Amino acid sequence: MTARTNRPLPSVEGSRRPSARRRLAAAAAVALTGSLLLTACGDQTGSGGEGGGGEAKSSEAPLFDKLPKDIQSAGVVKVGSDIAYAPVEFYDENDKIAGIDPDLGEALSKQLGVEFEFTNGTFDGLITGLNSGRHDVIMSAMTDTKQRQEGLDDKGEKVGEGVDFVDYFRAGSSILVKKGNPEGIKSLDDLCGETVALQRGTANEELAEAQNEKCDRPIKILAFDKDTEALLQVKQGRAVADINDYPVAAYNAKTSGGGEDFEVVGDQIDAAPYGIAVSKENTQLRDAIKAALDAIIDNGEYQKVLEKWEVTDAAVEEATVNGGK
Known part of the structure; x- marks a missing residue:
């Protein structure tokens, strides 16, 4: 399927894993x-x-x-x-x-x-x-x-x-960053001391909070009602990454800006x-x-x-x- 440039992405929210808020x-x-x-x-x-x-x-x-x-x-x-x-x-x-x-x-x-x-x-x-x-x-x-x-x-x-x-x-969950990965993010450990955007009430928010307990420098978590809002933070440089479900992250990397806005880094987490x-x-x-x-x-x-x-x-x-x- 070709990328749909200059069109809004479908509103893709949450995680359908059991601990996440259902997408209704x-x-x-x-x-x-x-x-x-x-x-x-x-x-x-x-x-x-x-x-x-x-x-x-x-x-x-x-x-x-x-x-x-x-x-x-x-x-x-x-x-x-x-x-x-x-x-x-x-x-x-x-x-x-x-x-x-x-x-x-x-x-x-x-x-x-x-x-x-x-x-x-x-x-x-x-x-x-x-x-x-x-x-x-x-x-x-x-x-x-x-x-x-x-x-x-x-x-x-x-x-x-x-x-x-x-x-x-x-x-599982995936880390989505700006195309070219300017901050060199490869794993959750690399998010320590950085600002991360994600959707509120999801398993991905829980994942970031759990990682925060392992960090010597805390992650600043920006939580939004919709993942599209979190993606905007990454696109505009206010956050270094968005954490999302793997297929959703991959889809955004493929379609947003004709595939020029984002990329997925690292392995899936908790698949x-x-x-x-x-x-x-x-x-x-x-x-x-x-x-x-x-x-x-x-x-x-x-x-x-x-x-x-x-x-x-x-x-x-x-x-x-x-x-x-």
């Missing part, structure tokens, strides 16, 4: 009441419809027979997603769904012979929607954790049904798996998606998607079920 404001701004359909490019039959009814359809897709009969009959996998988190999923300048997850959904559809139909929703409500049958799966930069697997809150109390995850991506969430009662669909993900890893389609969005450092070598901690 942008999702509300673009919320749609209907489903938005990603058309698969491959041999398939059927063009949607509700699951459960009618005879199972046939398809030449290699993994179609692994799907549950109701998914085969419907011709779609209903995907719940908070479509406001570039570059993982967002609306582009033409109000079309774009990003890593939609592109991976299209690649998976070629293997499974059904379309992946993304429906927008608020992040906090996605698991409820999954377990109520509104969605078949969730693809929304959702970190696979034991808490989510078991349906527990932050205190370990049971608050709902757990879900299974098919892990497909690893993402954890993103997972495609599936109901624990639907192990057949879970296993079909795992097989399809392994297939696109093997045939190179997975790598092409990550190369397109310049997030190859987040690649996994194989699909894993419930690999989160």
Whole structure:
């Protein structure tokens, strides 16, 4: 995807790791009441419809027979997603769904012979929607954790049904600096004694505060409601770095100022798996998606998607079920 110069970046806030503030404001701004359909490019039959009814359809897709009969009959996998988190999923300048997850959904559809139909929703409500049958799966930069697997809150109390995850991506925090890295920042240690901008209430703010305890010279932390405000501080030289989720940092480095404003330095910090969430009662669909993900890893389609969005450092070598901690 080419850089969108002279256009405002999508508002990308927060972290979807469990300790971060959920990204809701942008999702509300673009919320749609209907489903938005990603058309698969491959041999398939059927063009949607509700699951459960009618005879199972046939398809030449290699993994179609692994799907549950109701998914085969419907011709779609209903995907719940908070479509406001570039570059993982967002609306582009033409109000079309774009990003890593939609592109991976299209690649998976070629293997499974059904379309992946993304429906927008608020992040906090996605698991409820999954377990109520509104969605078949969730693809929304959702970190696979034991808490989510078991349906527990932050205190370990049971608050709902757990879900299974098919892990497909690893993402942590990254340090974003001015293009050319004039201050020579390479790691969190190099931020000691410097000014850092970031989004308030996120895991990245917690990361900076934890690093501050290790510094002999304190980090001056500038916290903002939106990461776009933090990025402006770096761009204007008021801060030496912004700490953000790796794919978001990589996207800003790629797109802002035609790729001339920022760059990502150092390794990912505290990387954890993103997972495609599936109901624990639907192990057949879970296993079909795992097989399809392994297939696109093997045939190179997975790598092409990550190369397109310049997030190859987040690649996994194989699909894993419930690999989160």
